[in-house]
Amino acid sequence: MQDQAILDQLIQAVTAAAEHKQALCIRGSGSKDFYGNPQALQLPALNTATWQGIVDYEPSELVVTARAGTPLAELEKLLHDHGQMLAFEPPYFNASATLGGCIAAGLSGPRRAYTGAVRDYVLGIKLLDGQGRILSFGGRVMKNVAGYDVSRLMAGAMGTLGVLLEVSLKVLPRPAVERTLCIQTDMLQAIETMRRCAAEPLPVSATCFHENQLYVRLSGAESAVRTAHARLGGDQIKDKESHEENLWESIRNHTHPFFQQGKLNGKSLWRLSVKSTTSPLSLPGEQLIEWGGALRWLVTDKDTDAAVIRTHAADAGGHATLFHGNKTITPVFHPLSPALLKIHQRLKQQFDPTGILNPQRLYTEF
Amino acid sequence: MNRKQLITAFLKFLPEEAVLYEVEDLRPYECDALSAYRQLPMIVVLPRTEAEIATILQVCHAGQVPVVARGSGTGLAGGALPHAEGVLLSLARLNRILDIDPAACSARVQPGVRNLAISEAAASYGMYYAPDPSSQIACSIGGNVAENSGGVHCLKYGLTVHNILRLRVLTIEGDVLEIGADALDSPGFDLLALMTGSEGMLGIVTEITVKLLPKPETVKLVMAVFDDISKAGDAVANVIQAGIIPAGMEMMDKITIHAVEDFVHAGYDLEGAAILLCESDGMAEEVADEIKQIQTILQASGAVRISLARDEAERQLFWAGRKAAFPAAGRVSPDYYCMDGTIPRKHLAHVLEQIEQLSAEYGLRCMNVFHAGDGNLHPLILYDANQPGELEKAEAFGARILEICIQSGGSLTGEHGVGIEKLNQMCLQFNDAERDLFHAVKAAFDPQSLLNPGKAIPELHRCAEFGAMHVHQGAEKFPDIPRF
Numbered sequence: 001m002q003d004q005a006i007l008d009q010l011i012q013a014v015t016a017a018a019e020h021k022q023a024l025c026i027r028g029s030g031s032k033d034f035y036g037n038p039q040a041l042q043l044p045a046l047n048t049a050t051w052q053g054i055v056d057y058e059p060s061e062l063v064v065t066a067r068a069g070t071p072l073a074e075l076e077k078l079l080h081d082h083g084q085m086l087a088f089e090p091p092y093f094n095a096s097a098t099l100g101g102c103i104a105a106g107l108s109g110p111r112r113a114y115t116g117a118v119r120d121y122v123l124g125i126k127l128l129d130g131q132g133r134i135l136s137f138g139g140r141v142m143k144n145v146a147g148y149d150v151s152r153l154m155a156g157a158m159g160t161l162g163v164l165l166e167v168s169l170k171v172l173p174r175p176a177v178e179r180t181l182c183i184q185t186d187m188l189q190a191i192e193t194m195r196r197c198a199a200e201p202l203p204v205s206a207t208c209f210h211e212n213q214l215y216v217r218l219s220g221a222e223s224a225v226r227t228a229h230a231r232l233g234g235d236q237i238k239d240k241e242s243h244e245e246n247l248w249e250s251i252r253n254h255t256h257p258f259f260q261q262g263k264l265n266g267k268s269l270w271r272l273s274v275k276s277t278t279s280p281l282s283l284p285g286e287q288l289i290e291w292g293g294a295l296r297w298l299v300t301d302k303d304t305d306a307a308v309i310r311t312h313a314a315d316a317g318g319h320a321t322l323f324h325g326n327k328t329i330t331p332v333f334h335p336l337s338p339a340l341l342k343i344h345q346r347l348k349q350q351f352d353p354t355g356i357l358n359p360q361r362l363y364t365e366f
Numbered sequence: 367m368n369r370k371q372l373i374t375a376f377l378k379f380l381p382e383e384a385v386l387y388e389v390e391d392l393r394p395y396e397c398d399a400l401s402a403y404r405q406l407p408m409i410v411v412l413p414r415t416e417a418e419i420a421t422i423l424q425v426c427h428a429g430q431v432p433v434v435a436r437g438s439g440t441g442l443a444g445g446a447l448p449h450a451e452g453v454l455l456s457l458a459r460l461n462r463i464l465d466i467d468p469a470a471c472s473a474r475v476q477p478g479v480r481n482l483a484i485s486e487a488a489a490s491y492g493m494y495y496a497p498d499p500s501s502q503i504a505c506s507i508g509g510n511v512a513e514n515s516g517g518v519h520c521l522k523y524g525l526t527v528h529n530i531l532r533l534r535v536l537t538i539e540g541d542v543l544e545i546g547a548d549a550l551d552s553p554g555f556d557l558l559a560l561m562t563g564s565e566g567m568l569g570i571v572t573e574i575t576v577k578l579l580p581k582p583e584t585v586k587l588v589m590a591v592f593d594d595i596s597k598a599g600d601a602v603a604n605v606i607q608a609g610i611i612p613a614g615m616e617m618m619d620k621i622t623i624h625a626v627e628d629f630v631h632a633g634y635d636l637e638g639a640a641i642l643l644c645e646s647d648g649m650a651e652e653v654a655d656e657i658k659q660i661q662t663i664l665q666a667s668g669a670v671r672i673s674l675a676r677d678e679a680e681r682q683l684f685w686a687g688r689k690a691a692f693p694a695a696g697r698v699s700p701d702y703y704c705m706d707g708t709i710p711r712k713h714l715a716h717v718l719e720q721i722e723q724l725s726a727e728y729g730l731r732c733m734n735v736f737h738a739g740d741g742n743l744h745p746l747i748l749y750d751a752n753q754p755g756e757l758e759k760a761e762a763f764g765a766r767i768l769e770i771c772i773q774s775g776g777s778l779t780g781e782h783g784v785g786i787e788k789l790n791q792m793c794l795q796f797n798d799a800e801r802d803l804f805h806a807v808k809a810a811f812d813p814q815s816l817l818n819p820g821k822a823i824p825e826l827h828r829c830a831e832f833g834a835m836h837v838h839q840g841a842e843k844f845p846d847i848p849r850f
């Protein structure tokens with residue numbers, strides 16, 4: 001099909017949906033179907049995977065622009081070939097993941113605590129709002145404060161504010177050298193070591209604690225990595241050593257055994273985003289820690305009280321998301337304060353007056 | 367609500383010295399750093415606490431009185447320009463650093479705290495707050511959030527939006543919004559991003575948690591001189607292409623070099639067509655390697671002279687010139703008008719050429735300083751406000767520069783904001799549906815448009831009028847706008 005025809009089809013689908021108040025489930029490849037409240041999945045799908053292709057890429061500008069249906073793998077391959085990368089290491093969860101889903105889900109991988117999140121790299125967005133209008137915000141330049149930052153607002157909005165058509169991202173050079181260290185330690189001490197890593201100007205690019213092992217990835221110039229290793233101590237692990245595939249890939253895409261057991265029947269996988277210095281959370285189940293202490297994954301029994309988990313997260317300055325588990329009983333995302341919910345509902349009303357885009361995927365209230 | 371009623375209402379909970387209404391007391395607040403626009407507010411209030419701000423907003427909301435927030439008034443786009451029938455809300459007295467948490471690398475501060483004061487307070491922990499606008503000794507962190515301010519180090523360390531964790535915001539309707547978190551993300555929409563750069567239009571920021579970074583061990587600065595500005599532009603691209611993100615990468619053109627050299631005696635090469643400052647920071651070994659690499663690239667890109675600052679004193683001296691560009695402009699000309707466009711870097715030479723042509727056309731000199739790493743251009747148009755018609759000429763020249771930036775795929779403002787100044791160009795960068803959505807975003811926070819009304823986003827009719835007088839470039843951009 002011709003480009004224009006694909007685009008027209010998308011516009012038409014949204015306009016018709018708005019007219020008939022027939023809500024839609026926006027879908028790229030479905031790699032994140034599991035993420036968010038499940039209600040929207042029952043709706044007719046608006047398929048965005050056909051709207052794909054790299055629109056513009058100039059390595060020396062550090063900017064890439066691509067259509068939302070572009071496979072993330074294709075985009076990352078292109079950057080890789082030019083010695084660059086998406087610095088937020090987005091999780092795929094499935095090889096077919098698209099750029100649009102990556103932005104809408106707003107999830108970032110192991111590097112996040114050290115180089116920033118998806119939203120930090122979003123420079124511009126083209127979207128279809130709930131009335132089927134094509135709107136562009138931001139741009140292809142590093143700095144831009146003209147108008148409100150609608151582009152970054154799309155990151156993590158789960159498609160509730162618009163159908164993403166095109167995204168411009170800042171990219172970064174790939175580090176010259178990477179090395180992963182392993183330090184034997186307990187959870188309390190691991191959190192302390194991660195904290196120390198953050199408070200010193202070391203080239204740390206990822207941290208993970210699991211089963212009394214603290215893994216620290218160093219990225220940068222050869223000299224920096226060498227010096228930092230000497231300072232931190234620990235044994236260097238080989239890329240393919242600890243599991244069949246690279247350790248960081250398995251954490252990023254949840255193929256690591258820890259995450260796999262969280263998908264088992266009778267278990268839930270929770271994501272607790274907390275203040276990094278939070279001491280070990282005393283919750284039933286098993287934990288894996290990332291992001292210098294700021295991300296705590298919890299595999300627990302299905303019937304562990306969600307309210308207890310959410311209270312722990314809130315007390316630690318953060319929030320808890322139900323990643324895998326019984327989502328028909330427990331809402332996936334941490335409840336909002338009434339004042340924030342009001343703003344969310346009003347924004348939704350403005351972007352999507354008839355409420356046809358991914359209703360309830362984020363919060364059942366809109 | 368009239369002026370008298372308002373004053374009475376404010377004096378019920380504010381001390382007398384915190385409510386200003388005599389003309390001579392209002393005068394200092396009539397403009398920000400864009401002094402071509404002046405307007406006395408009806409009343410200025412100077413609260414000390416969030417509770418006082420809440421009550422002020424309550425009174426204004428009940429009386430449907432416009433409110434304009436003001437930090438330090440260093441804004442360059444007229445964002446803090448008062449409203450004639452409104453209240454000017456100064457945040458200057460909320461100037462306490464509430465908490466520094468070196469373990470979590472964060473600081474919780476009030477909005478009136480000066481940018482530099484945060485880094486000064488964090489210094490004893492070996493930490494600092496990264497965004498460093500040139501105005502950092504004066505500008506407030508609340509103003510930085512409202513403008514999403516940047517500095518010479520934001521290529522590597524990001525803008526304000528990348529360096530804040532949490533905001534407390536009061537809405538005009540009386541709600542307290544806790545936006546962001548001590549964690550690295552928070553549930554729901556990214557309102558932290560939406561608030562950042564919103565120019566006081568969505569809410570009043572009453573508390574900010576910023577990220578702190580450990581101070582780099584080593585910092586080195588290279589200065590390169592080029593005999594051709596496009597070679598300097600290529601050098602920037604070459605450094606980045608080689609996989610290096612310098613801590614700072616700044617460029618000055620010939621006329622700037624002369625103006626600042628007269629002023630600070632940094633030892634700049636007066637023969638040069640452009641000077642590029644390129645900084646590297648990090649661990650000693652890594653900086654040594656990177657500097658070597660940078661020198662090689664600059665050499666290969668045609669630099670005629672490359673000097674490495676010998677010590678910290680010389681590094682400061684090299685920077686002094688760049689940092690003094692604005693005051694130097696003020697020294698060589700009675701007035702200057704600072705623009706803030708961004709462009710894809712590859713268009714630098716072409717854009718500078720066009721600026722030079724316009725400079726001849728308008729008969730006004732223009733200095734160019736450039737955050738070269740991230741494509742943010744600050745042309746400083748030199749004029750004399752006492753010469754009849756020169757201000758208007760300078761403004762027309764500036765407007766043309768912004769249009770060139772937009773046409774080259776850039777933006778009309780990189781870090782200074784739209785304010786009152788760039789409303790017309792907003793009509794060019796966004797179509798009516800997009801501007802419509804901006805108004806809708808505002809309405810979600812401030813349905814009656816009481817916060818900083820008339821700023822940042824132009825009304826439909828303004829763009830129609832601007833379009834009418836601007837047909838030669840704007841015609842195809844908005845044929846569908848109703849004309850009245």
Ligand SMILES: Cc1cc2nc3c(=O)[nH]c(=O)nc-3n(C[C@H](O)[C@H](O)[C@H](O)COP(=O)(O)OP(=O)(O)OC[C@H]3O[C@@H](n4cnc5c(N)ncnc54)[C@H](O)[C@@H]3O)c2cc1C
Binds near residue numbers: 442
């Ligand atoms: C010499 C000079 C150099 C400069 N260099 C730079 C630079 O390198 N980089 C850069 O980015 N900028 C620079 N600026 C511009 C200016 O300093 C920044 O925009 C700064 O962030 C403004 O802060 P302020 O406290 O002075 O805000 P003000 O000018 O008082 O206000 C700016 C805007 O913020 C709003 N506001 C202020 N406080 C709050 C609050 N608490 N809640 C809600 N809204 C609020 C106001 O309503 C207004 O719209 C420079 C200015 C000068 C004069």
